Amino acid sequence: MQKVVTKILFRCNAGKKYGFGHLTRCLALSETFEDENIQTFFLIKTDEKSTISNFLTMEGIRPSKYIFIPEDTTNSNDLSKIVEIYKNGYSFLVIDHYDHDLIYQESLKEEKIKWAQFDYKANEKILANMVINGNISANKEMYKNIVSQNTLQCVGYQFAILRKSFLNQFAIPQKNRILIALGGGLYPAELINMVKLITDQQLFDFEIITNDIRLQKLFNNRPNVRVYINTNNVIPIYKKCECAIVAGGVTTYEVAALNIPMLIIPYVENQIWNAIAWDRNNFAISFKDPLHFEEILNKFGLSNLINKLLKKFEKKNNPNRWFRSNKNKKYHNQNNNTE
Template sequence: MNEMLFWVEASPEAGIGHLIRCIALAQAARLKGVQCLFLLNENARKIALTQHDWEFPIIAIKDSDDTAQITKLILTSPPDVLVVDGYTLPVTVLTDIRQSIKSIVVLDDGELRLTPYADVVINGASTENDSTYRQQRNNVYCCTGSKYRLLRQNFLAIDIKPVALRHGIVICFGGSDPAALTIPLLKALDKTATQVPVRVITGAANPDHKKIKNLCSKLRFPVQHIHQCQDMAQAWVDAKLAISAAGGSQFELGVCNTPSILVKVAENQHSATQVAQAQGWCRAVGKDIDINELVAMALALYSDEKTLTEMQACSQGKYDALGSERAIDAIVKVFSASDNDKN
């Protein structure tokens, strides 16, 4: 297996989680000598180039809906493996190219739209759709469940700190904050007259980052705003408490043993978030929670170091950052079997 092509979406509407986990997979592949390229539209290209750990060639496309252009680009020089990740990528492209690509990998969150074309499905959040994946394509290889959470390489080198040596609350609602929770949360915190230090992180696709920066300059509590943070591993490790969107970020928080309040902003986050809450290291709430209730929960937790220490202990040994490496090993195995069959 010499080359992988990643066809991924990222935008203010879709967020950047698809792109981030594909970067994690590409980093693991590159360490095994595989060349990785990305097929990106303009929105995704701009977001990719803001990432400090970006080091992959880009094949630019004008529009993700231009199926003729995308099909032509893929078939002009077919990769050994095509990786697909996105909720709006047109399925007709996979129909047209399926017979020309040795292995197709689909990253799925339970959407099940692209998985009928997959040789390998990656879903690090859950195994509950395995039977459906196999009904859709009977020889599919399922990289599902906790062993296949895709985290970038910098999460392999973290030094875990005990709660007593951590500082402040970190607020981050992912790459785009689709529920627009950051500004109301900061305003509600300010009304309490708290002096708890806060670090608020906005992602590359957040359309309100300038408004958030301006608001932070007017708040009465200690606050640092970081836009496009380039080391989330260190940010999570330093946090005494995190208020975060659920989804991919919760796996990062689990690896960092960071006590957290996870806010579910999408229905497909429900299952994995319930598992995390049952483990004891986080509290899970919905995006429609009263913002003042969320603030009260956060400040009560932050002031209770005994509970935070107990929460941190609950995450120990339950998460690691090796999912990307395991997934690449599985992809190589499937590709090699396919190659042998065709020879």
């Protein structure tokens, strides 16, 4: 008798507008599923096909494992493509984007599709079989009025999703070497201006990881600034940094896993609560937005901010409970229970 192959479909967004966070955490889940002989496939909405293709190639993902849909795809056409692929032997769908609404979810239900849905704000009805919110500020109480009692809740820090390569790694920091990693999308003007202001601090060396080519042109002749464009070999760069300046997304988990303190400057809504939670757990100092950070930086200077951060970091909650085992396995176990 032929063995039935389990197949999981990922539907996520990635590119200039969306950044790389959705795709990165889906790749982390896919990595674990593939280790368990579960086949995965990606349906990716993007405004930057060539950049995302190059990124996936660097991650070892073959072109046969994904297809793109354009940025202007309507929800109706998006759903049609999901259904077309899903009906070809798939048993589960993972949605990691925020373009959906209740009608979108009802359409998936009508097609008898089982799915997990990433969420961060817990303020709209969720019809999915599983909700995923691995933010360290999240808890199940947030979802009691918006999901059914049958919905599996992968909610809270124990469901933080991280690539296996980051597990059991530790930083070997060099004094005054600062990581700047503000996400994979196209930076808004206020973020570019903030990075310029930060890197004017000549006492420090800066390692900038980005997909925004403009930063390479800006800092091409700055001896204290190195810019890495579209690199996937980030761990050696992270590990040598004394602290990190990040935006509050997926990168915060990667940096925290390496035990690196953070200055977190959110610039989109879904980063804010995560930034606040890392601050409360003494992993970071968080700021309201780039303008707020610039105000504090101009008032106190980067040296004083980092000294304050390092003292705070000594009081942090133990990261070992979060990052020393593969939490993707927890998600996998929950997923098996949806059958």
